[in-house]
Amino acid sequence: xxxxxxxxxxxxxxxxxxxxxxxxxxxxxxxxxxxxxxxxxxxxxxxxxxxxxxxxxxxxxxxxxxxxxxxxxxxxxxxxxxxxxxxxxxxxxxxxxxxxxxxxxxxxxxxxxxxxxxxxxxxxxxxxxxxxxxxxxxxxxxxxxxxxxxxxxxxxxxxxxxxxxxxxxxxxxxxxxxxxxxxxxxxxxxxxxxxxxxxxxxxxxxxxxxxxxxxxxxxxxxxxxxxxxxxxxxxxxxxxxxxxxxxxxxxxxxxxxxxxxxxxxxxxxxxxxxxxxxxxxxxxxxxxxxxxxxxxxxxxxxxxxxxxxxxxxxxxxxxxxxxxxxxxxxxxxxxxxxxxxxxxxxxxxxxxxxxxxxxxxxxxxxxxxxxxxxxxxxxxxxxxxxxxxxxxxxxxxxxxxxxxxxxxxxxxxxxxxxxxxxxxxxxxxxxxxxxxxxxxxxxxxxxxxxxxxxxxxxxxxxxxxxxxxxxxxxxxxxxxxxxxxxxxxxxxxxxxxxxxxxxxxxxxxxxxxxxxxxxxxxxxxxxxxxxxxxxxxxxxxxxxxxxxxxx
Ligand SMILES: Cc1cc2nc3c(=O)[nH]c(=O)nc-3n(C[C@H](O)[C@H](O)[C@H](O)COP(=O)(O)OP(=O)(O)OC[C@H]3O[C@@H](n4cnc5c(N)ncnc54)[C@H](O)[C@@H]3O)c2cc1C
Numbered sequence: 161x162x163x164x165x166x167x168x169x170x171x172x173x174x175x176x177x178x179x180x181x182x183x184x185x186x187x188x189x190x191x192x193x194x195x196x197x198x199x200x201x202x203x204x205x206x207x208x209x210x211x212x213x214x215x216x217x218x219x220x221x222x223x224x225x226x227x228x229x230x231x232x233x234x235x236x237x238x239x240x241x242x243x244x245x246x247x248x249x250x251x252x253x254x255x256x257x258x259x260x261x262x263x264x265x266x267x268x269x270x271x272x273x274x275x276x277x278x279x280x281x282x283x284x285x286x287x288x289x290x291x292x293x294x295x296x297x298x299x300x301x302x303x304x305x306x307x308x309x310x311x312x313x314x315x316x317x318x319x320x321x322x323x324x325x326x327x328x329x330x331x332x333x334x335x336x337x338x339x340x341x342x343x344x345x346x347x348x349x350x351x352x353x354x355x356x357x358x359x360x361x362x363x364x365x366x367x368x369x370x371x372x373x374x375x376x377x378x379x380x381x382x383x384x385x386x387x388x389x390x391x392x393x394x395x396x397x398x399x400x401x402x403x404x405x406x407x408x409x410x411x412x413x414x415x416x417x418x419x420x421x422x423x424x425x426x427x428x429x430x431x432x433x434x435x436x437x438x439x440x441x442x443x444x445x446x447x448x449x450x451x452x453x454x455x456x457x458x459x460x461x462x463x464x465x466x467x468x469x470x471x472x473x474x475x476x477x478x479x480x481x482x483x484x485x486x487x488x489x490x491x492x493x494x495x496x497x498x499x500x501x502x503x504x505x506x507x508x509x510x511x512x513x514x515x516x517x518x519x520x521x522x523x524x525x526x527x528x529x530x531x532x533x534x535x536x537x538x539x540x541x542x543x544x545x546x547x548x549x550x551x552x553x554x555x556x557x558x559x560x561x562x563x564x565x566x567x568x569x570x571x572x573x574x575x576x577x578x579x580x581x582x583x584x585x586x587x588x589x590x591x592x593x594x595x596x597x598x599x600x601x602x603x604x605x606x607x608x609x610x611x612x613x614x615x616x617x618x619x620x621x622x623x624x625x626x627x628x629x630x631x632x633x634x635x636x637x638x639x640x641x642x643x644x645x646x647x648x649x650x651x652x653x654x655x656x657x658x659x660x661x662x663x664x665x666x667x668x669x670x671x672x673x674x675x676x677x678x679x680x681x682x683x684x685x686x687x688x689x690x691x692x693x694x695x696x697x698x699x700x701x702x703x704x705x706x707x708x709x710x711x
Contacts, residue, residue, distance in 0.1 A: 176230060179227060179334070183335065192493075216331055260277045287427065288428075293408045296473070297361070304423055307473040312356075319399070328342045346400065372405055409434070410431040411499075415439070419450065424647075434486075567670050580629075581654045603621070684700060694710065
């Protein structure tokens with residue numbers, strides 16, 4: 161352990177954790193958490209309500225319908241663990257410079273070259289941006305994207321409570337937006353309240369560090385009522401202290417990890433979304449492997465910085481979204497849940513037509529994409545469900561139309577990359593699994609694979625002319641694909657990659673009546689002979705020239 165290695169205590173106490181459910185959806189949620197943790201070898205298991213009540217004697221349990229207990233969970237002291245990490249690293253030769261603000265980052269040939277500080281410059285090949293709520297400001301120094309924003313985050317400490325004797329498992333009452341544990345003879349009660357509060361870091365003093373923000377009792381009051389419901393004894397217990405600290409939240413409640421696509425050698429390890437202590441060890445190890453080996457040792461796409469585009473990094477967007485991220489931190493993780501804030505960042509040219517046709521939209525990489533069409537305003541509840549959702553029949557209608565008639569999909573949000581230059585063909589041939597030399601008039605559907613044979617991307621590729629290819633990739637993929645191609649170029653290869661996603665709309669026509677529909681708007685030949693399978697060419701649609709691909 162870290163403590164054995166360094167001789168510095170980390171404050172680790174294995175107290176276990178207890179998650180409770182007051183409704184069937186929450187029960188499904190915590191059961192899923194238990195089975196996921198079992199898959200990772202962590203022994204969380206469902207226990208009875210009476211067993212849960214025995215583990216937390218202060219807790220009201222008559223409204224519970226189930227619980228999950230994880231015996232190997234515990235807690236640490238954040239300052240002690242930080243001291244232990246520093247001690248361990250120093251013993252390996254690391255130097256620590258305290259009170260040394262970073263003022264800039266010098267770059268050379270698209271790479272990090274040095275960190276500039278108030279005390280001078282430090283040459284380096286790699287910078288890791290672990291600046292917490294200031295992570296976006298540091299990234300801005302080099303024009304990199306780091307979508308995170310500070311929010312106020314609260315917990316309170318009660319006076320001593322005679323009934324708090326033994327260490328208690330950390331209690332997650334997420335239906336009440338709460339977590340609770342024993343602390344100093346009383347209780348510590350933290351929350352992720354339904355109305356989060358964004359914090360403008362520009363309002364913090366220049367030397368803000370290890371500090372707290374002003375109390376806000378009005379804000380926290382509804383949560384106190386939930387806490388008193390769960391622990392009735394709190395009605396007779398005084399509050400010793402309300403703590404309000406700043407913490408960074410990202411647009412999707414997952415942290416920002418990995419090498420920035422904007423600058424080689426500039427890594428991110430920030431936006432910890434209030435789980436920086438619990439997950440810091442694993443995130444730190446993953447980051448270290450990423451830096452040393454040039455890739456993470458497992459699939460870390462959910463936290464990879466390349467999942468974001470600059471449109472998601474504006475202050476206005478982040479200020480709007482971050483309180484919702486905080487509010488949803490304890491929400492039931494229904495499939496397909498959509499954020500309500502910071503929407504409509506990127507719209508297809510067909511957006512208003514789709515809207516008029518009754519589209520309900522879902523967000524991906526800042527884009528709005530139709531989820532279903534409901535022109536007659538049929539009831540769609542429940543929209544969020546682990547079971548069959550209310551909009552299922554609307555989806556079914558579209559599936560039927562695609563199978564039996566014809567449908568038009570707006571797929572304008574697909575990522576589009578223009579790969580050009582003298583060596584475009586040979587580079588793509590090296591990176592793609594399929595034979596792209598066939599791409600002349602053919603559409604090539606291919607994977608881009610890494611050295612382990614794993615998928616980096618899944619795309620279609622069309623040759624536009626001798627040294628120019630159009631790659632059409634997934635909506636969430638263009639930043640990653642562009643980065644993958646660029647980082648795999650040899651120094652003597654001449655290729656440019658341009659993200660042209662917003663420059664082209666994509667309309668897909670599918671279904672047995674596709675030809676009939678196209679023949680109504682175009683005089684081109686869509687027969688098997690005139691337009692063979694997996695080919696592409698320019699066609700006329702009404703007055704417009706369109707690149708058409710048959711898939
Ligand atoms: C009230 C509260 C309760 C919490 N409870 C939990 C919990 O129970 N479990 C859990 O896992 N997490 C919890 N968290 C979250 C956790 O504390 C954070 O996720 C974690 O501390 C973030 O660590 P970090 O290293 O990313 O950022 P920080 O700890 O904020 O470190 C960033 C550092 O960067 C430095 N810095 C910034 N700008 C510059 C610059 N220009 N030059 C040099 N240095 C700079 C700062 O001074 C700071 O030291 C809680 C947070 C709060 C506020």
